[in-house]
Amino acid sequence: MDVLSYLATPFTDPLMLVAVALGTLAGVYVGAIPGLTGTMAVSLLVSLTFGWSTNVALAAMIGVYIGAVFGGSRSAILLNIPGAPAAVATGFDGYPLAQKGKAAQALGITTTMSCVGGIFGVLCLAFLTPLVSKISLNFSPVDYFLLGVMGLMMIGALGGGSMVKGLMGACVGVLLGRVGMDNMSGVVRFTFGSTSLMAGVPSVVAMIGLYGFSEALMQLKSRDFTVVKQDVKRIVPQFKEVVKHFWLTLRCSTIGMVVGALPGAGGTVAALLAYDHARRTTKNPEVPFGEGAIEGLVAPESSNNAAVGGAFIPMLTLGVPGDAITAIIMSALIVHGMQPGPLLMQNSKDLFYIVVSLCLIANILLLPFGLTGIRLFAKFVEIPKGRLFPIIVILAVTGAYVTNNLTIHIGWMLLFGFLGYLLKKFKYPASPLVLGIVLGNMLETNMRNGLVAFKGVGGFIGSIFTRPITFILFLVLFYFAVSRMRWWKAMMSKIKGFFKGLFTKKKA
Amino acid sequence: MEDKKLASAQPETPAEQLPAEEEKKKETLVPGGRYLSTILFLLFGVVFFVQSVQMFIDDPRPQGYGTFPMIVSGLLIVLTIIDFIEKTQIKSSIAGLSFKDKFVAIIKFLFPINSFVFLLMSIAFYVAIELGCPFLIAAPVFLLGSMCYLIPHNIVKNLIYTAVIIAAIYAIFTLLFKVSLP
CATH class of the missing domain: 1.10.246 (Serum Albumin; Chain A, Domain 1)
Incomplete structure (x- = not known):
């Protein structure tokens, strides 16, 4: 009974409802602007909410968080500039769809699936919190390392058929991500004496350059500025389309929720793993992956929104934030006199259920708010390329600058853009490079922590066979690796053929 | 004109629909695709590898700050060599041209x-x-x-x-x- 009254709290306070609604709406549009991330919006909001009541402040922050995670997909689909790292995978198929005049359809399906994934994540938050927090607490650095390697397995999907080319891009990304001060030893690496390189390469800046600026350079090679007319008649996806992808949505939402609950992993890794999962398990997509497959939108979007619910689990139950935004929300809660952590369920049970209720409301509101402005946004892509690409560059420059208020980041953005352009020209995929930058830190930090924790290389490798979670992850990783190989595919088709033959014989 | 010629040389069928061997036969390397791209990757890998080895000498523990970049840059060098070997089996779109013509073709291709x-x-x-x-x-x-x-x-x-x-x-x-x- 208490639980129901806690869950109903937002409905008894109109201010909370207004705050979560406005927060979600603002988040959707903030997330869609390159450079303005959800982390930035929530941190700006924190300073405003000090004088507010805890529940209203929490409502606004949760609204912005959920709205911004979804909003990142808009710029990824329309401009090929992901609004946030979690939307990188959305652009793989979203941008090709926009290029075919189907931006509205892509935005419609991402809104619906983000909503479904988000609600799934919240339900898991409500019912599975003790279990998931227990599992995530048992994750060792080696497990995080294996998770990072799994994320890198995406390279097979992005390498344009060549694993070697994909891995080369990823290695360049990982190495560029090592530029700057090492966060474990404090030693400055690969800066070549330049102080401006000490801050390192922010992944958002690299992403903006590699996707936005390089695309402009690629497409401006000729003056054929044919306008792609956008079909904006069908925005809301048909019910049968949602049902068709429902099983995939549930699987990807589960990936999102579990990965989101792992501190430090977050929606980016979740979305990449989900995209890879969709690519492996979708037998006959209507359009190939990378060319506008709907499944390529369903998977990352349901997953990164489910990761939001997951990210709250360790924050509320262990006092360990799941990602950067939950870290900010946690510090805001502490300022408001709350103490997220193991004692929260005993001392402030109401707070837990209020968070669940607010997340649920924000995800439901995502559907109407996410579908607003789609016609206007889709029209943006209809601007002739001779005008659109200079606008994209201005947005990319602004976005790169505002991430840290450093002009050097504009230079980085241009450099990454040129690098991406060269890679595309030489037929190397640019996405593994982004993946390398995003996952490089996770890989290195956890490899080194694992080596310390398990006392050397022997202990590190030994832990794979002595810890059940690590062993399961290793088996999954092993399957990921071998299932890409020709002999495995040939063997599986033989086995399938054998069983098929067996059943048809029986029937006969 | 140059671009159109080059574009027509690329296979139009999605890669996955072609068997690997057949695909290799039809594929041609873009100007600079054999040597220039290899040199750029190799240069990048070597610069990072040399710096990483110096770091590894300073802190030779497996968990030291030079180990991970050393492994990754070493891997990049190996992969670049493998990629170069794979590319030797593919015909270049500027094969048979003089050095000067090759240079012009590369510049025109890279910088429309x-x-x-x-x-x-x-x-x-x-x-x-x-x-x-x-x-x-x-x-x-x-x-x-x-x-x-x-x-x-x-x-x-x-x-x-x-x-x-x-x-x-x-x-x-x-x-x-x-x-x-x-």
């Missing part, structure tokens, strides 16, 4: 005039900002300049687009979110 001018304009825009020129002056100049270069026949429309975009950026970033522009 529009992309090159646009790249120069973007660099000039960045340099202007780096030298202290306010964003609200440099950005409209870049925007209008590049739009007029790419679409020269409708200057009034270009002006309207420039004004609307700069006003929108100023309103969103400076007025709404209190984020300072360069």
Whole structure:
């Protein structure tokens, strides 16, 4: 009974409802602007909410968080500039769809699936919190390392058929991500004496350059500025389309929720793993992956929104934030006199259920708010390329600058853009490079922590066979690796053929 | 013309639909695709590898700050060599040309005039900002300049687009979110 009254709290306070609604709406549009991330919006909001009541402040922050995670997909689909790292995978198929005049359809399906994934994540938050927090607490650095390697397995999907080319891009990304001060030893690496390189390469800046600026350079090679007319008649996806992808949505939402609950992993890794999962398990997509497959939108979007619910689990139950935004929300809660952590369920049970209720409301509101402005946004892509690409560059420059208020980041953005352009020209995929930058830190930090924790290389490798979670992850990783190989595919088709033959014989 | 020729040399069928061998036969390397790309990757890998080895010498523990980049840069060098070997089986689109012609073909392929001018304009825009020129002056100049270069026949429309975009950026970033522009 208490639980129901806690869950109903937002409905008894109109201010909370207004705050979560406005927060979600603002988040959707903030997330869609390159450079303005959800982390930035929530941190700006924190300073405003000090004088507010805890529940209203929490409502606004949760609204912005959920709205911004979804909003990142808009710029990824329309401009090929992901609004946030979690939307990188959305652009793989979203941008090709926009290029075919189907931006509205892509935005419609991402809104619906983000909503479904988000609600799934919240339900898991409500019912599975003790279990998931227990599992995530048992994750060792080696497990995080294996998770990072799994994320890198995406390279097979992005390498344009060549694993070697994909891995080369990823290695360049990982190495560029090592530029700057090492966060474990404090030693400055690969800066070549330049102080401006000490801050390192922010992944958002690299992403903006590699996707936005390089695309402009690629497409401006000729003056054929044919306008792609956008079909904006069908925005809301048909019910049968949602049902068709429902099983995939549930699987990807589960990936999102579990990965989101792992501190430090977050929606980016979740979305990449989900995209890879969709690519492996979708037998006959209507359009190939990378060319506008709907499944390529369903998977990352349901997953990164489910990761939001997951990210709250360790924050509320262990006092360990799941990602950067939950870290900010946690510090805001502490300022408001709350103490997220193991004692929260005993001392402030109401707070837990209020968070669940607010997340649920924000995800439901995502559907109407996410579908607003789609016609206007889709029209943006209809601007002739001779005008659109200079606008994209201005947005990319602004976005790169505002991430840290450093002009050097504009230079980085241009450099990454040129690098991406060269890679595309030489037929190397640019996405593994982004993946390398995003996952490089996770890989290195956890490899080194694992080596310390398990006392050397022997202990590190030994832990794979002595810890059940690590062993399961290793088996999954092993399957990921071998299932890409020709002999495995040939063997599986033989086995399938054998069983098929067996059943048809029986029937006969 | 050069681009059209090169584009026609690329297979139009999605890669997955072609058997690997058949695909290799039809594929041709773009100008600079054999040596230039290999040299760039190799150079990048070697620079990072040499620096990483120096770091590893300073801190030779497996968990030291040089180990991970050393492994990754070493892997990059090995992969670049494998990639080069794979590429030797593919015919180059500029095979048989003299060195000078090859050089011209590579430059023409890498820097089509529009992309090159646009790249120069973007660099000039960045340099202007780096030298202290306010964003609200440099950005409209870049925007209008590049739009007029790419679409020269409708200057009034270009002006309207420039004004609307700069006003929108100023309103969103400076007025709404209190984020300072360069």
